[in-house]
Amino acid sequence: MHTADELLGPLLEGNARALARAISWMENGHPQARPLMAKVWPHLGKATILGLTGSPGSGKSTLTDQLARRLLEKGQRVGILAVDPTSPFSGGAILGDRIRMGRIAPDPSIFIRSMATRGALGGLARATQDAIDLLDAAGFDTVIVETVGVGQDEVDVVSCVHTCAVVLVPGLGDEIQAIKAGIMEVADLFIINKADREGVEQVEQEIEAMKSLSPPKPWDPPVCRAVATEGIGIAEMLELVREHGAWLRGGGGLERKARERAKLRFDSLLAEEASRRIKARAGHRVQELIEAIAKRELDPYAAVEIVLGPGS
Amino acid sequence: MHTADELLGPLLEGNARALARAISWMENGHPQARPLMAKVWPHLGKATILGLTGSPGSGKSTLTDQLARRLLEKGQRVGILAVDPTSPFSGGAILGDRIRMGRIAPDPSIFIRSMATRGALGGLARATQDAIDLLDAAGFDTVIVETVGVGQDEVDVVSCVHTCAVVLVPGLGDEIQAIKAGIMEVADLFIINKADREGVEQVEQEIEAMKSLSPPKPWDPPVCRAVATEGIGIAEMLELVREHGAWLRGGGGLERKARERAKLRFDSLLAEEASRRIKARAGHRVQELIEAIAKRELDPYAAVEIVLGPGS
Numbered sequence: 301m302h303t304a305d306e307l308l309g310p311l312l313e314g315n316a317r318a319l320a321r322a323i324s325w326m327e328n329g330h331p332q333a334r335p336l337m338a339k340v341w342p343h344l345g346k347a348t349i350l351g352l353t354g355s356p357g358s359g360k361s362t363l364t365d366q367l368a369r370r371l372l373e374k375g376q377r378v379g380i381l382a383v384d385p386t387s388p389f390s391g392g393a394i395l396g397d398r399i400r401m402g403r404i405a406p407d408p409s410i411f412i413r414s415m416a417t418r419g420a421l422g423g424l425a426r427a428t429q430d431a432i433d434l435l436d437a438a439g440f441d442t443v444i445v446e447t448v449g450v451g452q453d454e455v456d457v458v459s460c461v462h463t464c465a466v467v468l469v470p471g472l473g474d475e476i477q478a479i480k481a482g483i484m485e486v487a488d489l490f491i492i493n494k495a496d497r498e499g500v501e502q503v504e505q506e507i508e509a510m511k512s513l514s515p516p517k518p519w520d521p522p523v524c525r526a527v528a529t530e531g532i533g534i535a536e537m538l539e540l541v542r543e544h545g546a547w548l549r550g551g552g553g554l555e556r557k558a559r560e561r562a563k564l565r566f567d568s569l570l571a572e573e574a575s576r577r578i579k580a581r582a583g584h585r586v587q588e589l590i591e592a593i594a595k596r597e598l599d600p601y602a603a604v605e606i607v608l609g610p611g612s
Numbered sequence: 613m614h615t616a617d618e619l620l621g622p623l624l625e626g627n628a629r630a631l632a633r634a635i636s637w638m639e640n641g642h643p644q645a646r647p648l649m650a651k652v653w654p655h656l657g658k659a660t661i662l663g664l665t666g667s668p669g670s671g672k673s674t675l676t677d678q679l680a681r682r683l684l685e686k687g688q689r690v691g692i693l694a695v696d697p698t699s700p701f702s703g704g705a706i707l708g709d710r711i712r713m714g715r716i717a718p719d720p721s722i723f724i725r726s727m728a729t730r731g732a733l734g735g736l737a738r739a740t741q742d743a744i745d746l747l748d749a750a751g752f753d754t755v756i757v758e759t760v761g762v763g764q765d766e767v768d769v770v771s772c773v774h775t776c777a778v779v780l781v782p783g784l785g786d787e788i789q790a791i792k793a794g795i796m797e798v799a800d801l802f803i804i805n806k807a808d809r810e811g812v813e814q815v816e817q818e819i820e821a822m823k824s825l826s827p828p829k830p831w832d833p834p835v836c837r838a839v840a841t842e843g844i845g846i847a848e849m850l851e852l853v854r855e856h857g858a859w860l861r862g863g864g865g866l867e868r869k870a871r872e873r874a875k876l877r878f879d880s881l882l883a884e885e886a887s888r889r890i891k892a893r894a895g896h897r898v899q900e901l902i903e904a905i906a907k908r909e910l911d912p913y914a915a916v917e918i919v920l921g922p923g924s
Contacts (some may be wrong), residue, residue, distance in 0.1 A: 305715075331766075333913070335912075337913050338913065338914055340911075341908060341910075342903065345907055345908060354908065355669075357667070481911070509736065527909050555906070559902065559908075560902070561906070561914070562902045562903070562906035563902045564903035565905060565912040566898070566901060566902050566912050569912050569913065569916045570891070570916050570919065570920075571883040571884070571886070572883070573888060573916050573920060574883070574886040574920060575879065575882050575883045577920065578886055579882070579921065581740055582643040586878070589878060590878050591871070592877050593877060593878060594658055594867070594870040594871040595870075596654065596657060598653075599649045599650050599652075599653040600649070600874070600877040601646040601649050601650065602646075603878055603881075604878065604881045604882050604885050605646075607882065608885060608886060608889065611889065
């Protein structure tokens with residue numbers, strides 16, 4: 301499986317090794333990444349893409365695992381992408397995969413992958429989008445994208461999934477409210493996890509208060525209580541995801557999501573590829589310019605103009 | 613103050629309105645942003661840049677305020693940049709500023725600004741770097757960059773400050789450990805805030821355990837306990853920041869940081885400006901390509917190649 305042609309067949313059949321290799325190609329900008337995506341492209345559009353986002357400690361990995369289990373029981377094939385912003389530095393991805401693998405038994409119906417942040421700007425958002433497409437093409441019915449925190453990369457990713465579930469927990473204090481306010485507009489669904497703890501009503505009130513401050517939305521995001529560690533609230537959450545999906549299909553929301561996602565993909569890929577080509581052309585000149593900036597002989601705007609030529 | 617020339621004088625004198633306008637110019641890509649940066653550039657290099665990063669609920673805003681207060685008492689001028697990834701969506705920045713402003717009395721020696729995420733790729737990291745430079749040029753002795761979470765933008769920002777303090781709190785559970793592991797390599801200093809809570813020793817043990825797993829570093833990041841709400845540990849933290857600064861100046865670390873920062877600035881500005889120019893040239897063709905991607909008539913790699921021409 302060294303070329304796009306060789307990989308395509310096994311990939312479309314859902315072979316896990318082919319899928320893992322294809323995702324790595326996308327992450328690393330392998331020469332066969334582009335031709336593979338072109339071949340995969342006509343096979344897309346069947347999977348339901350579900351985003352789960354929430355603060356560290358909100359228990360969203362457990363929630364993801366429970367959702368996956370339930371969907372597997374229903375005969376679905378499930379892909380999980382854990383977007384892991386910790387990974388530029390250490391083996392977070394590998395570690396994460398191992399931990400996660402222990403929790404869900406090996407099964408050809410499930411595929412789990414931590415998406416590591418790469419150095420490239422926009423790289424994480426772009427690679428995650430590629431991975432979603434590959435899982436879709438490989439016949440996974442549901443793709444769950446799990447994100448920690450609300451960095452821009454992650455916001456980009458969850459803003460164009462089909463259903464974005466925001467996971468909250470009671471008793472995490474003031475600062476978290478600011479984040480909640482910020483992601484209000486991408487949330488299609490609120491999950492209050494660890495709902496056996498004190499303070500559930502308060503979180504619910506805060507969600508309602510924030511909703512009342514936001515402009516009314518065509519889809520009013522419902523609130524669902526869960527205790528993921530005990531499997532409580534999982535069925536209810538899946539029902540809400542199903543309802544939201546039906547609403548999307550009914551009101552043209554799917555086309556809007558597809559357009560948003562297409563724009564994100566185009567923009568991030570353009571920035572990445574344009575930079576790559578320009579730097580390749582500029583060669584060792586780039587290093588000299590960076591040195592000159594570091595020594596304050598040149599400001600960064602001027603350096604970029606030297607490489608790009610005078611702007612409009 | 614409508615041109616770079618008009619703004620430069622008041623800015624270098626530390627005028628708050630001039631500074632606010634200049635930062636907005638950088639954020640919005642105002643035509644005068646580039647000439648202003650060129651004029652500001654020779655005046656840089658005096659400020660100490662301190663990064664404070666930590667999970668939501670870690671109390672790092674309170675910590676920042678306490679640090680600022682202490683530095684003000686010492687006669688310093690202090691700039692605070694709160695990198696706020698929630699702001700693409702709602703008025704998080706404004707809200708944040710108001711809350712913060714109430715905590716620290718208006719004073720010409722202090723400047724507080726929330727950096728809002730812009731739509732542009734790399735925009736937040738780039739605009740924050742610009743703002744750091746402007747505060748430096750305006751004569752602020754210490755610039756504190758406060759970041760929520762560990763998104764790639766934020767990691768980019770804190771990876772090239774002079775001293776990066778990672779704020780932890782006792783009792784935030786398992787998932788947070790993964791994040792801690794991820795930021796180990798950028799941390800110059802660990803603050804255990806809310807150290808009057810149960811579990812401080814456990815956090816300390818976890819930090820030590822992680823350190824022992826990482827390759828040894830020339831600077832061994834110390835651990836400092838604090839209770840920011842009561843002003844406990846602030847003096848100790850400032851002393852550690854001072855020690856780390858002395859170490860950096862002694863061992864050539866400042867040049868390394870300057871080079872990393874120059875590379876980040878060049879890369880993010882190049883991606884942003886190259887994309888902007890290419891899209892301006894392609895005009896309405898861009899919208900057509902995005903539509904074609906959304907309808908799955910074209911894959912994003914092919915679309916980018918149409919705009920950029922065949923790649924190498």
